[in-house]
Amino acid sequence: MAAKNNYRTPLITILNPLKPSQLPSEEEIIAQGKALLEESTTWKAGKLCWDVVETAYRPKLPGDGAPFHCRISVHTPEEISFDLLWDKMSRNKPQNEMGFNREMQKVTLIKELSPTATIWSMFYKFQPPVSNRVFTELQVIHFSEAKPRTGIVVTIPIDITSPEDAELAKLEESGVKAKYACVERVMELPNGNTEWRCATSGTAGGSIPDWLVEPTLEKKVAQDVPLFFEWLRKTEGRSA
Numbered sequence: 585m586a587a588k589n590n591y592r593t594p595l596i597t598i599l600n601p602l603k604p605s606q607l608p609s610e611e612e613i614i615a616q617g618k619a620l621l622e623e624s625t626t627w628k629a630g631k632l633c634w635d636v637v638e639t640a641y642r643p644k645l646p647g648d649g650a651p652f653h654c655r656i657s658v659h660t661p662e663e664i665s666f667d668l669l670w671d672k673m674s675r676n677k678p679q680n681e682m683g684f685n686r687e688m689q690k691v692t693l694i695k696e697l698s699p700t701a702t703i704w705s706m707f708y709k710f711q712p713p714v715s716n717r718v719f720t721e722l723q724v725i726h727f728s729e730a731k732p733r734t735g736i737v738v739t740i741p742i743d744i745t746s747p748e749d750a751e752l753a754k755l756e757e758s759g760v761k762a763k764y765a766c767v768e769r770v771m772e773l774p775n776g777n778t779e780w781r782c783a784t785s786g787t788a789g790g791s792i793p794d795w796l797v798e799p800t801l802e803k804k805v806a807q808d809v810p811l812f813f814e815w816l817r818k819t820e821g822r823s824a
Contacts, residue, residue, distance in 0.1 A: 596620050598763040598787055599649040601741035604749060607722070610701055614726040617738035617767040624654040624783045633806035641802070649763075650794060653805045654783040658773070664816070666772040669780065670735040672816070673770055674725050677737060678704045684808075684815035694744070694755050700725045703742055707757040715790055716759035720744060733772040740765050760790040780809070 595608065595616045607613075623642075630639035630653075640654040659669070672680050678691040687708045694703040701724045708717040722742040727735045741763035744752040764786030771779045784805055788797050 594620075594647050595740060596738065596765045596767060596785075597647055597649055598741055598765050598785055599647060601743040601763065602722075603743050603746050604695070604697075604703070604752070605746075607697075607742075610698065610724050610726075613724045613738050613740070614736060617724075617726075617736055620652075620767050620783055621736070621769050621781060624652075624781065627652070627654055630802050631806075633803060634810050637806040637809045639802050639806055648785060650785045650787050651798065652783055652785045653801050654781065655806045655809065656779065656781045657809045659778050659780065661776050661778075663813070664778065666733060666770065666778045668820075669778055670727070670770045672812075673737055673768060674727065674735055677723060678706055680815075682706075683819065684811040690757060692755050692757070694720065694752050697722075703744070703752070705756045707759060708762075714792070716757075717762040717788065717790075718757050718759035719762050719764060720756055721764070731772075732774065735770045737768045738766075739768075760788075762789040763787055782808070 595602075595613055624640060627640035627642045630641050632638055633655075636657055638656040640656070642652040642654075644651045678688075682688045682691055687710055688706060689709045690707040692705045692707075694705050696702050701722065703720070703722050706719040706721065708719070710716060720742055721739050724738045725736065726738075727733075744756065764784060766782065766784040766786075768780070768782045771781070773779055782805065786801075787794055
């Protein structure tokens, strides 16, 4: 993706999603993702969930669109290696997530922009009266061999409703448009453990008010960790 001068900051936001033609460089997207992750170390600490997942919180700031929630978990090599966790994060991440997210019913690769940047559409089906939701998102991945080895995935909402993107829009599922912005980092620690950190913000869209959803997000974000490991045990044949 070529660098542009007509984008606003911050990029990690659910406000005013960018169109494919407006995207900045992948380097800029990753740089803002790294900055958000570093900032998350100073956020207000939340609850400890499932005895292993720490949480943190940042109120909504100008340009955010919604507050941010963060989860942090540390895993021993016996639980999972850095290489295996990064493999699940960096290759077909939405398809892997569908394995442990019950509401996530279909994922579609809309377009591959580069080997490290892709556009996905994710379809969520809920029990009535909640309508189905569709997230259309750009994912950019970055890996560094420099110690500590680190892998980062930045996910931001993207707008493909313009006439020039009509062919891409044909691949979207029907549903209420929802949005989320997320930065995940897998980092190898000096003692051989792996830290998994995720900072995310989102909105369900439609008629569901954010004030109704917001109190549930801390636990919702944190539960991805035990759900992921449950899915991993089944798919990899690993013992509990």
